[in-house]
């Protein structure tokens with residue numbers, strides 16, 4: 001954990017209440033995938049900070065229940081938008097539903113795994129459909145929601161966009177290749193966008209949790225590294241000024257700490273292939289000749 005991280009974290013803690021005050025005058029927040037898990041916790045936390053909330057997911061009955069719980073607990077107004085982000089052509093309807101609102105905070109939270117059981121890319125069931133669904137839900141939705149909401153923030157010179165990535169975006173992740181790659185997109189898009197809109201007074205941040213006890217994570221027992229959605233969100237909101245990417249909590253930042261340099265050297269050695277594995281040309285890799293067959 002670098003000194004810079006600690007400095008930014010404490011700056012974020014101090015800044016959080018100051019930050020949300022001016023944003024509250026643009027007093028609606030929008031949270032995708034908000035009927036349970038991390039999204040629900042963001043919706044609750046933002047309402048507790050005095051914001052009205054728009055919550056979005058596929059299941060109207062659950063959204064209505066969450067809306068009631070939030071407004072009973074906080075007195076804030078909650079609007080429900082039922083949508084399926086894996087589908088094509090949902091965004092003009094969403095834009096209509098949001099058009100008269102002053103949106104100060106967007107949490108692009110919705111995300112899905114290609115399959116509940118980790119598996120190799122080609123082993124996902126209905127692979128073509130799965131590819132479309134994961135890209136639509138995890139990638140396209142983030143971009144389209146920014147396209148809809150960012151112009152209002154730019155005009156008002158204020159706003160916060162939180163894009164939920166994942167700790168697995170930081171490393172190549174076999175068995176979750178499509179998912180982790182989709183989260184790399186979320187991070188690079190967020191970071192580029194932050195550079196473009198920082199001077200407009202807008203904070204755009206990728207948040208990359210590791211374990212949070214939700215349906216997606218099999219409701220794992222909470223402990224020092226697996227946080228409840230509420231604890232994770234509380235902590236991540238303290239990191240809003242911690243730069244264009246954060247792990248959202250101290251424990252998840254520690255999980256991603258760099259490998260000590262002496263171990264890096266060992267990894268380098270492990271990664272240097274012996275001479276007989278060095279590839280002289282790509283065609284040798286795709287040749288149909290059996291491995292080890294004699295050259296003519």
Ligand SMILES: NC(=O)c1ccc[n+]([C@@H]2O[C@H](COP(=O)([O-])OP(=O)(O)OC[C@H]3O[C@@H](n4cnc5c(N)ncnc54)[C@H](OP(=O)(O)O)[C@@H]3O)[C@@H](O)[C@H]2O)c1
Pocket residue numbers: 032033034035036037038039056057058059062083084085086109110111112137164165166167208209210211212213214215216217
């Ligand atoms: N939990 C973790 O350990 C963890 C770690 C790293 C990153 N993340 C990321 O955090 C975000 C939230 O994950 P979570 O763990 O809170 O997930 P979750 O508990 O499974 O909740 C997902 C939410 O999204 C909604 N949703 C799912 N598919 C949807 C679709 N196609 N269209 C509209 N809404 C949809 C669900 O409601 P309906 O089913 O009713 O639509 C639900 O409200 C995701 O982006 C995930 O990748 C989670």
